[in-house]
Amino acid sequence: MLRRYDYAAAAAEFRNGLAVSESAELLLNLGVAVEHAGHLDEAKRCYERVITIAPTDSRPHANLGALAAKRGALDESVACHRKAVALNPEDPWLSFNLGDALEDAGDDESAIQAYEASIALPNAKNNLAGLLERRGDYARAEALYAECCAQSPEDYDFAVNRACLARLRGADDAEALFEAAATLSERPYACAFNLAELAAARGDIQTALASAKEAVSYADADEIEDAREFLRSLLEAWRDSLDDANVIEDALAHGLEI
Numbered sequence: 627m628l629r630r631y632d633y634a635a636a637a638a639e640f641r642n643g644l645a646v647s648e649s650a651e652l653l654l655n656l657g658v659a660v661e662h663a664g665h666l667d668e669a670k671r672c673y674e675r676v677i678t679i680a681p682t683d684s685r686p687h688a689n690l691g692a693l694a695a696k697r698g699a700l701d702e703s704v705a706c707h708r709k710a711v712a713l714n715p716e717d718p719w720l721s722f723n724l725g726d727a728l729e730d731a732g733d734d735e736s737a738i739q740a741y742e743a744s745i746a747l748p749n750a751k752n753n754l755a756g757l758l759e760r761r762g763d764y765a766r767a768e769a770l771y772a773e774c775c776a777q778s779p780e781d782y783d784f785a786v787n788r789a790c791l792a793r794l795r796g797a798d799d800a801e802a803l804f805e806a807a808a809t810l811s812e813r814p815y816a817c818a819f820n821l822a823e824l825a826a827a828r829g830d831i832q833t834a835l836a837s838a839k840e841a842v843s844y845a846d847a848d849e850i851e852d853a854r855e856f857l858r859s860l861l862e863a864w865r866d867s868l869d870d871a872n873v874i875e876d877a878l879a880h881g882l883e884i
Contacts, residue, residue, distance in 0.1 A: 633659045633660070633662045633663040634659075634663060636655070636659040637656055637659040637660050637663065640652050640653075640655050640656035640659060641656065644656065648679070650676045650679050650680035650683060653672050653673075653675050653676045653679075654672070654673070654676050654683075654685060654686060654689075656672050657669045657670075657672030657673045657676070657686070657689060658689070660672065661689070661693065666693055666696065666697070669689070669693060670690065670693055673686040673687075673689045673690045673693070674686070674690070682713055683713070684709075684710040684711075684713035684714035684717065684720055685710070687706050687707070687709040687710035687713065688706070688707060688710040688720055688723055690706040691703045691704070691705075691706030691707040691710065691723065691724075691727055692723070694706055695727060695730060700727065700730055700731040701731065703727045703730070703731070704724070704727045704728055704731050704733075707720070707723050707724040707727045708724060710723070710724070711724050711740075718743070718744035718745075718746050718747050718750070719744070719747065720744075721740050721741075721743040721744035721750075722740070722741065722744040722747055722749055722750045722753075724740040725737045725738075725739075725740030725741040725743075725744065725750065725753060725754075726753065728740055729753065729757065734757055734760075737753075737757060738754060738757055738758075741753055741754035741757070742754065748773075748774035748777040748778045748781070748784065749774070751770040751771070751773050751774035751777070752770070752771065752774045752783070752784050752787060754770055755767040755768075755770035755771045755774070755787065755791075756787065758770070759791055759794075764791065764794075764795055767791060768788075768791055768792070768795070771784065771787055771788035771791060772788065775788055780810055781810070782807060782810040782811040782814070785803070785806065785807035785810055786804075786807050786814075786816050786817065788803055788807075789803035789804045789806075789807050789817070789820065790816075790820070793820060793824070800824065801821065801824050804817045804820050804821050804824075805817070805821065808821075813844040813846075814844060815841055815844035815845050815846070815849055815853070818837050818838070818840040818841035818844055819837075819838075819841040819852075819853065819856065821833075821837040822834050822835075822837035822838040822840075822841055822856065822860070823856075825837060826860060831860075831864050834860055835857070835860055835861070835864075838853070838856055838857040838860055839857060841853045841856070841857070842854055842857055
């Protein structure tokens, strides 16, 4: 029932089951259903009840941690995830969730330890690589990005992160990595924007303009202003090298003033 995303119907079914006999599994499922339906207080009560009747179950603690994060209670979120890990230290997803909560709370050192404990997961490799990249440990970050991309070759975000680090390091394969990542998404805005910047840096006018136009077409509401401004700046900078009529046509087509 949950897999069909009809959370109201799923919740009704779980409530019917609970009316017959209370069980931790039904309560946990009800909590998940009402949480996805936006009823966070009811979800919290369900998870707390699960803890009462199944005190060794790690899952309600992890779910309470996610709920706490949603309302910005980051310290509470970390505490809940720590409890979940203590109850089931062999589950890498629990350690990953703890790492995510610690990172959100600004405790990068502890987050690194939690990601190391869940390093079998590609998500943990990706997040750990991001923290190491910010610390300047580029060699290990690069290796981790390569590993998580090998584990999840269809993941666009992993591929983009790997390409961005390659560009930061000035690697020769940065452009090829962005091109490969672009094939993994219907709207590869980040790839188009970076490819446009790389082409502009080497003076390849036509490739830069083509990629910048793609970036505009892929941009969402938060990205469109930057994408249009970048395209406008390219058209303005290279106006003397391009046919003026084509420049004006491109500008008008993308809602730009130059």
